[in-house]
Amino acid sequence: MSQRIQIQIESRSRYHIMWLAGVRHVALDQHCLRSFDQPDRPRVDVRRQHQTLELPQDNPPLAWYLCALPNPWNWSQNAHLAFEGATGEQWEGPALVPGLYVHLDNARPIEGWGEHSIPASEPRRNSYRFRTCRNYQFAWWLRMERNAPDAPPEYVPPRRPGEGEQMSLL
Numbered sequence: 001m002s003q004r005i006q007i008q009i010e011s012r013s014r015y016h017i018m019w020l021a022g023v024r025h026v027a028l029d030q031h032c033l034r035s036f037d038q039p040d041r042p043r044v045d046v047r048r049q050h051q052t053l054e055l056p057q058d059n060p061p062l063a064w065y066l067c068a069l070p071n072p073w074n075w076s077q078n079a080h081l082a083f084e085g086a087t088g089e090q091w092e093g094p095a096l097v098p099g100l101y102v103h104l105d106n107a108r109p110i111e112g113w114g115e116h117s118i119p120a121s122e123p124r125r126n127s128y129r130f131r132t133c134r135n136y137q138f139a140w141w142l143r144m145e146r147n148a149p150d151a152p153p154e155y156v157p158p159r160r161p162g163e164g165e166q167m168s169l170l
Helices: 032-036 134-146
Strands: 006-011 015-023 050-054 063-070 079-095 097-109
Touching: 006 015, 006 063, 015 032, 032 134, 063 097, 063 134, 079 134
Parallel strands: none
Antiparallel strands: 006 050, 006 097, 015 063, 063 079, 079 097
């Protein structure tokens, strides 16, 4: 039996953007995808209704994070699923919303994170963009619960479209 993490994604709704990130560091001065520094980025095809990915077994990240934004965009229908490797475990269910259904092999979801994961003393908690960003919430959870390191000093987040900047629809 393989110990590789396998994720099967079934899009039951239309999505405009979908990505999967293997998180190794956090950039807590950023939100959206940029809060995960320069993550591992397996290719996910937003146009496919069904897809299966086998994730690398060597040098695993702290966690994996799946994000999908619906088309037409509706913040309450954004799909999010944080998960980690767990040999022999299986899980299936919605990625926060019913429109994106996921089956995990050799992995389990990470639960218990949310807006409360951002420390009350963090000034960005007062910013709507940061406080409501589920990626940012999970980045803080990784910092507090898994001691996720800061992004390396050479990390410079992309600033122009076409250089990988995550679209912010707020």
